[in-house]
Amino acid sequence: MDSLGSLNAFVQAADTRSFTAAGQKLGVSSSAISKAVARLEERLAVRLFHRSTRTVTLTPEGALFLERCRRIFCEIEAAELELSQTRGAPRGKLRVSLPLVGMLMMPTLAAFMRAWPDIELDLDFSDRLVDVIEEGFDAVVRTGEIRDSRLMMRTLGTFPYKLVGSPAYFGEHGTPQTPADLSAHRGLRHLYPSTGKIEDWPLHGKGNPATADIPTAAVASAIEPLIYLAEQGLGLTCLPDFAIRDQLGKGSLVSVLDDAVRHSVTFRILWPSSRHLSPKLRAFVDFMGENFIPASPG
CATH class of the missing domain: 1.10.10.10 (Winged helix-like DNA-binding domain superfamily/Winged helix DNA-binding domain)
Incomplete structure (x- = not known):
């Protein structure tokens, strides 16, 4: 001992x-x-x-x-x-790393806390590439391809991107009909905090790949400011549809060029393969897999 x-x-x-x-x-x-x-x-x-x-x-x-x-x-x-295991419900601290966009997952995480009140969530929001095992996380939620043989993985969902703006913005600046029209508009762009690079808007014009040539009005390392600025009529932004589902449902944002936007993002949950899948971790993985996609508004 x-x-x-x-x-x-x-x-x-x-x-x-x-x-x-x-x-x-x-x-x-x-x-x-x-x-x-x-x-x-x-x-x-x-x-x-x-x-x-x-x-x-x-x-x-x-x-x-x-x-x-x-x-x-x-x-x-x-x-x-x-x-x-047979003596009680899952309990204890669960340390989870989520990307910064994970703030938009808070309704799902709140629902998990109500469903499993004896599990204490320790949430770390970061876009940096964390080392799940070395840093002692029970699980991480990430996008992109994962190539770490030490980790188990479950896909949570794949979400298409939408190019959106407010009705007031389109009333003032007009509605783009092709990706080339974006050169006359204002872009609200996402900045990757880990690299300092601005995320491209990969579009297709007449069946061919094209990168949006749009003047930048603002950049932000989080999605929430981009949503707010777009609702205020200050420009266009291109985001995963689940992040703006509420805004699309109530009409504060409207999507354009749907046929030209071909990009999507896949979220996955990962955990150490060497780690026993404890009741608390199993409960979290199963809950996120079944409830990750937010309910449509209305």
Whole structure:
């Protein structure tokens, strides 16, 4: 059991990159964490951390050992869960990473919280490419292709893009009939915060791919500001249809050039393949798979 305690101290220190933060999580002093890690390094005859006055970072050997330690604790968790599964509903903290557009998933997440009140959601919103296993997430929701053999995956849905503006905007600027007409309009563009690049509007004109040549009125790294500005009649924006379903339903936004907009986005939920699919994680994966697509308005 003393060995397990040292392993836990090591894992917490690796997760937080700090002996102090690890001690706070485990309810002990930073010196206790430091001594536990030192004993572990002495027993293994290998250095697990590079230490500085402010942070600790894993050595290559430490990174390798961390992965094995995670498996050990996952197996312990799995054994405990197998004994307790029949005694109650899913419960405990569930750490989930979502893209910034995940703010639009809040109705689904709120419904999950009502359905499973004993599960505590720890939500991290970021468009950066997180390391699911190294950063200790139970699951992540992401778009794009995923090529990580360590992860299991379930597709949540694929959504077409819509090019939209407000009725007032079209009343003032006219309605574009072809992608070429967009050069006379104002674009509200999405900026990828991870790369600093503006997202293209891939359109098709007369069956051929075309990139929208539209003057930029504003850029934003989140979708909600683009929706608001479009509703205010300040330009056109191109977004996944689920993000603007309410606005389309009530008529505050109107789609144009539907035949020319061929782009779509696929959302997937991923979780570590080595991790036992706990009741709380299974409940979340199943709920998101069944309820991810928001209900149509009306």
